[in-house]
Amino acid sequence: MMALVRAMRRGLDRMRFKKVDKVVALSVIGGVLLAWCVVVALDAMQAFVGEINDVGTGDYTLAKAVAYILLTVPRRMYQYFAYGALIGGLMGMGALAASGELTALRAAGMSKLRICASVVLALTILTAFVALMGEAIAPRAQQKAESLMQTAKNRDIAIGKGGTLWARDGDTVINAKRGRTRRGHDGTPTIELSEVRVFEFTPGGQLSALSIAKTATHVAGEWTLHDVRRTEFVGRSATSTTQETAQWKSRLDPDVLAVSMIHPEYLSMNDLARNIDYMNRNRQDATSYKLAYWSRIFYPLNVLVLAFCAVPFAFGSLRTGGLGKRLFMGMALAISYYFFQKSVVSMGAVYNFNLALVNALPSLLLALAAFAYFRRDA
Numbered sequence: 336m337m338a339l340v341r342a343m344r345r346g347l348d349r350m351r352f353k354k355v356d357k358v359v360a361l362s363v364i365g366g367v368l369l370a371w372c373v374v375v376a377l378d379a380m381q382a383f384v385g386e387i388n389d390v391g392t393g394d395y396t397l398a399k400a401v402a403y404i405l406l407t408v409p410r411r412m413y414q415y416f417a418y419g420a421l422i423g424g425l426m427g428m429g430a431l432a433a434s435g436e437l438t439a440l441r442a443a444g445m446s447k448l449r450i451c452a453s454v455v456l457a458l459t460i461l462t463a464f465v466a467l468m469g470e471a472i473a474p475r476a477q478q479k480a481e482s483l484m485q486t487a488k489n490r491d492i493a494i495g496k497g498g499t500l501w502a503r504d505g506d507t508v509i510n511a512k513r514g515r516t517r518r519g520h521d522g523t524p525t526i527e528l529s530e531v532r533v534f535e536f537t538p539g540g541q542l543s544a545l546s547i548a549k550t551a552t553h554v555a556g557e558w559t560l561h562d563v564r565r566t567e568f569v570g571r572s573a574t575s576t577t578q579e580t581a582q583w584k585s586r587l588d589p590d591v592l593a594v595s596m597i598h599p600e601y602l603s604m605n606d607l608a609r610n611i612d613y614m615n616r617n618r619q620d621a622t623s624y625k626l627a628y629w630s631r632i633f634y635p636l637n638v639l640v641l642a643f644c645a646v647p648f649a650f651g652s653l654r655t656g657g658l659g660k661r662l663f664m665g666m667a668l669a670i671s672y673y674f675f676q677k678s679v680v681s682m683g684a685v686y687n688f689n690l691a692l693v694n695a696l697p698s699l700l701l702a703l704a705a706f707a708y709f710r711r712d713a
Contacts, residue, residue: 355440359431359450360457366427367461371419375411379404395487406480410601413469417638418669420458424642425665428454451646458642462635469634474603500528504585508534511551513610515599515623526553529613531560533583543568551583558583599627607631622684629694630680637676640698641669644705672701 386400431437440450500511511528528551535544549562560583566575599607607628614621645665676697683693 355443355445356453356456358436359427359440359453362431363424363427363454363457364461365423366425366430367420367423367458370423370426371412371416374415374419374422375408378411378415379408382407389488393488395484399483399487403480403484406476406483408476409468409473410477413465413473416462416465417641420461420638420642421645421665421669422662424454424458424646425648425662428646429662447647451643454646455639455643458639459635462638465638466635469631470603474601474606477601502587504587506536506538507585508536509585509587510534513613527551529619533560541568546581548581553587558585558587599624600630602627604628604631622690625690626680626684629690632691633694633698636695636698640702640705641672644672644701645669647705647708672697 383400383404386403387397389395390397390400428437431440437450441447500509500514502509510532512530514526514528529549531546531548531551533544533546533548534542535546537543544565544567546560546563546565548560548564551558551560553559560581561579563578563581564575565578565581566573599610602610602624607624610624611621611628614624645668648662648665648668679697680690680693682688683690
């Protein structure tokens with residue numbers, strides 16, 4: 336019994352947060368913050384240069400371009416954190432290797448697995464913060480950014496809360512709760528608006544007709560309303576008619592609408608779940624929203640597994656090629672993993688596999704490969 340207690344104490348002692356964990360954590364977190372800020376700043380600067388070309392379009396001024404870029408920063412931080420964690424983790428471990436501290440830790444009896452666990456522990460705190468930011472701040476800021484840009488560039492189009500679309504076509508005002516772009520069976524692009532309301536006004540500003548449609552699609556240059564109930568107002572009377580489909584003569588530019596729609600990747604999990612439920616109830620294809628939903632669910636796991644598997648590249652003598660070589664190898668691993676994950680998820684969507692499983696599979700395979708490496712190197 337006493338032997339069991341002593342063994343448990345030794346195990347707890349090994350798992351306890353030690354000073355060496357603090358040393359590793361400070362080095363890694365410093366490298367991650369530096370790399371993360373550089374990557375996000377470069378991406379934001381590139382986007383700003385692109386927005387400068389549109390300054391002067393409508394009411395889109397330089398100040399609004401700056402505001403648009405600043406509002407997209409939380410989304411960019413969420414999007415590029417995995418790359419910042421990978422590069423920064425390697426930089427932090429490389430700094431420890433260059434100063435000889437990593438060699439000292441290995442000489443003191445710490446295994447590579449234990450050191451990598453310290454890195455993951457440090458990154459877990461940052462990952463939790465970024466995941467929370469990506470759920471609470473980034474989607475709302477991105478939607479405000481898109482609304483600001485589209486309203487300034489196109490006075491007749493605005494984006495409301497949750498991605499609700501408002502547009503004006505002469506004396507007609509259009510509202511759609513959801514919008515998406517997809518490809519038909521023949522490969523042609525299609526724009527689909529859901530829960531559409533078309534308000535028609537007289538030149539004097541009085542409501543003359545209201546059309547409520549389940550969906551509106553733009554195919555081959557024509558707009559079509561589906562499951563339409565149209566109400567016409569004449570004096571104090573109103574007349575309603577229903578149609579399965581009706582041609583909608585509108586000058587709305589589908590390309591402009593496509594740009595103004597919020598991509599599923601930029602929506603919060605709550606908005607994604609609501610869209611998935613709506614599309615399932617109406618027997619519509621919700622694959623793009625499901626992919627974005629499960630990608631968010633497994634986001635923390637993907638970040639931590641990728642960093643965990645890249646850190647071993649920081650070990651070894653600096654004479655074997657230096658930090659630059661190992662940093663390149665780690666980034667090559669990240670790029671390879673990115674394409675591998677995208678391929679697996681895309682194949683899962685095409686063949687109608689369980690999307691939760693196909694999103695988890697790449698990370699699980701990479702984690703198994705890492706543990707096999709640590710076991711062989713032990």
